[in-house]
Amino acid sequence: MDDSSAVPDAITFEQAIALTQALMADIELGNLSEDQIQSTIAALVASENGARGFFVTYLTDDRTLADSPSTAVVRALQSAPETVAELLVKNLAMSTAMAIAHRRSQNEAIAQGSDRVQQRTVKLIDLVELPEVNQKAQKLQQSAATGTGDYQAFLDRWGYDAEQRQQIMAVLQTVKHVNP
DSSP states (O other): OOSGGGSOTTOOHHHHHHHHHHHHHHHHHTOSOHHHHHHHHHHHHTSHHHHHHHHHHHHHOSSSGGGSOOHHHHHHHHTSHHHHHHHHHHHHHHHHHHHHHHHHTTOHHHHHHHHHHHHHHHHHHHHHOOHHHHHHHHHHHHHHHHSOSTTHHHHHHTTOOHHHHHHHHHHHHHSTTOOO
């Protein structure tokens, strides 16, 4: 993986996952400069499929790279504020709700994986400092609280119950750039 030219314009979700896996391996091996990392991630998050594939891979990866995102990662994410903000807010909600679901199913190991995704997402939200995150988080809080609004279809699609919606609202309130 040399640079953003490795990212196709019409990237599929599956291609984005594979490219992010290769990117993370190259980062771990020290094969890429900060500029190469930034340009590749910026190219990935420029499209919804690329951004979705990046986040699903980056946030769930067993390596610790996502625990301390580099400046290159943060700058790349800032290059696509609308798409990135949407996915950060949804990933925070999903990881929060899934941790509850996994604990209900007595699957603590998987619940801890959801907790890790939640913690990594909170860290990224704090680091990217995008006003769009605040706007989208407020809309998601409204939908979780009222059962209406911009994120109601999202909440309904995943079947989140009252407890999960309460936890989603609570975690959104803890994020320092989200002011309900």
